[in-house]
Amino acid sequence: MENITSSPDNTCSEEDGEQKSSNNRASDNGQRFDTANTSYTALNQMEEKMRRKLQFFFMNPIEKWKAKRKFPYKFVVQVIKIVLVTFQLCLFAHNRYNHVNYTWDNRISFSHLFLLGWDSTREINAYPPGAGPLAIYKQDEFYNTLDFAYAGYLNLSNAIGPYSYNNEDNKRVDPVFCQYNYKQGIIYGFNESYIFNSEIVETCVNFTSSENELFSSEMYLKNSGIDIQFAALVRAKLMFSVNTINFRAAGPITPPDCYRFDVELIFDNEDHDGQMSLILDAEPYKLTCKGDTEYVTDNKIDQVLRSILNVLVILICSISLALCSRAIYRAQLLKELTVHFFRHNYNKELSVDGRLEFLNIWYIMIIINDILIIMGSAIKEQIERNQFTNDQWNVCSLFLGTGNLLVWFGVLRYLGFFKTYNVVILTLKKAAPKIFRFLICALLLYAGFTFCGWLILGPYHMKFRSLATTSECLFSLINGDDMFATFSIMSKKSPMLWWFSRIYLYSFISLYIYVVLSLFISVIMDAYDTIKQYYKDGFPKSDLQQFIGEANYEEVSSGLYRTQSSSSLNAVMNSLFCCNFYRSAYSKIGGGTSSHNLL
Template identity: 80%
Template structure:
């Protein structure tokens, strides 16, 4: 092989002149042009060009271990990914622990407020059970509505009786008056006896302070004294609002201070349906406050905040480096693709196939870029949360970014397992089955959508699992996996015998179709792809024109130092003399300097 046996210095001296004498001739047998390619349009010098192009492409598609043996170049992007996995996972574990304590604390306070301010609340409503152990908390009579207001009012002004360390939203701990607001239709008069009404859909609001009074407070009497009234025919929603401050000592530890919060509490009466049932609920929105604690406390050195800030900054720096390196790798891969396309066009007078072009698009890099962006955004929000720069609750937004980013980071580990044959079977099977699964899923989803809309429409009013489109879809998906089948059958109301019998036919047909037919076909599609991959391992994988041109480097070639020669410089000189296009000339020159480390990840 001339391109390999000759020294790089001899190549550089002769290539520039010989490349200008290129004519369309058939390559000699020693030129290593694989079968299936058109005859090359070059002289003997093209043989050298082919070998150098082949060598560069072989190196591009090597894994990090092979590249280390080939050029002794340190796989820095691979090491960055390993460091990123450790730091990001450690960061997530700390944040998950703190977020659980925060969410659990705010939810426990909401339950405490419900006991203090909601008339009729009991502990059975604190557990999300299926089927529910109790009906909705609601008021049905005028007296119940005003009694609920009086109960919340009494609980607010008797806050000292609560076990929790609650205080009023006032510097002197004096109770500011709670605010009662009504949201009514602008005009809403109903005369049911003669089927007449007056209606204006515009919603107007009016608010009044429930000031503290001597003796027993009566909300109904207080509202009448202000020449106001509650018109239940036009009432859409009513709210009693007030704020409560508290301090969480549980967060305090060797290096962590207590947390201070303000809860904006709202007792909500929802009458939007106007069906005689006004639901009663409580909302409590937490806002973090700056604490004024003991100055001699150990938290004065701010050790915990410094350590967490260092971790956040390290994660942001590592992810930024990973983002830049992977973006550069994708850019250089596209430059190399354009160079390869131009080489095939000039040397073989043919276009590189679509499969060959797609080989240069590394989906793993794209996934890494996405998770880097998510983790950087999540870490920035986390740092602001820990520095108390957010007054409102941003924990959910931060957890969404960090959780999704960490999920993709761990998915990326599959790339490195793919370097081993045993583990690569799973990845190749999913890749092979993906197009068939996509086409199969479209057909299955059409059937699923039909059953979903049908069940929602027909069974919704009579079955609690079909009351909305979302719950209908969740119910059907659970049935596919064999979950809670008997309860789905038994909960159906018997108010309509026709619909009861329809529900049986509907459920039996859906379960039979999806469990016995659709799932079996789905499994067979994956097993077929798995059998194909196993056959490929025995007989060889199908190759695109790109891989046919490259061939497979032998272990001796990889470790012999062949790839450590200055072949890129001579290849660059030959390509510059061969191709007249300045774009590809400049593109290759960008690849040339560091392109050999293009795919170290």
């Protein structure tokens, strides 16, 4: 009986074990299903947060303002910078024009005072030139020119200009005459022989004479032991300095400017062709004026105001430089995170076009113009404090001018937010690769014509005398400028080359005006038609743009982007990815809503 009675108990216990095992398996399956469901939900959440993050990154400042209500300080900084640097450029351009015009007018005055044979017709840059180069051809003319310059220097008080000698008590400082000769240079033309040593030797002497003595440079040089051999003479100079004061710039807050002009009378005989060119050069140097006790406005108001403006420009450009550099750095961090996201979730690499979306060319251009303007403003401050040389005017204008050019180019970025203006930018962007390839072929043809014209027509045509003037002439012909003059100026000394010049000019003009320019315009028009078609049918999208999609106006204005999206995305990424580099990288650009600055 016990065995019989125990049998049902064993059966029941076996059935209970099977039931428990079945329940355990069901429980495990449910747990795995819940885990998979949770993982799937987390991945969907991560994808949505990543998409929202990228959508916000590629918004323009207006959309970002609607999405996060964050003050667009980068945009405001750029607006302030445009106003300040433009105002600074206007002031500097006005001062530079006055400086260059003043120094040029003084150079003309010195030419009349110290250059024998100078004529007012040489003061106008006419084309073609109304007179040949100023030169001397006889030995007597050489010494007469020196005597005329020295006499003009002695009678400096007779000049209309407020000129004085470079001495505190206005006593005359002796001019310096220097000659540069070949160490040996003797020519025996009757039997075609010579003695020559190419080493150049410099010899200098001061021109000194009493006030009532009639000065003769030829006799003075001979008495000084200097015998000028014109066959060996390479170059000669007569040098002296003149001080002057400019009242024109003076005003209620601006004191007069004081200058020293280092005048050089140059005799250029390097070609040894029987024609010695005569050139006058006057290098200006701004001096610190000692002022006058009667001048009541001897304060530094003008200098202080200009210094404040320079400091403000340097400060605002430094802020712009820091903000744009940070934006580019954060964009690269987000790019690396996006690349890792695509690789982990879609098992694919982000395309090159998608990677280039994170490189903002506008920010790079802003960084370049910030650097240029900072350097130009620093040089400008030195100029206005009289701590400069004359070349710094040109260097400063180069930095400030190029920087302002790029600043105003940057305005196109904000116009690009509007469809009407964005067509021009997109057309240039679309046509740029084709234009670049087209220009390579066109420049090869242009280079061939340039070198050919320079070699063959250079000795007979004034527009082809150098490689630079040849290129300028051909470029002018492409634009239809001065065609008849180019044909008519050609010399007829060589009939063969005269006919060649006709064939050369006709072929170049026909090829570039009727063929190359037409093709160039067609390339741009083709890109323009393509952009218009894109506006109708939609723009092609990269894999990144397809993933991002488009945020509609309701989502942007709903406040959805003002949530803790970055922190939640950071938590999800940390829970799924095991890469500390990308987690730390994203924490730098995530880290809460406060780090979502307008890019």
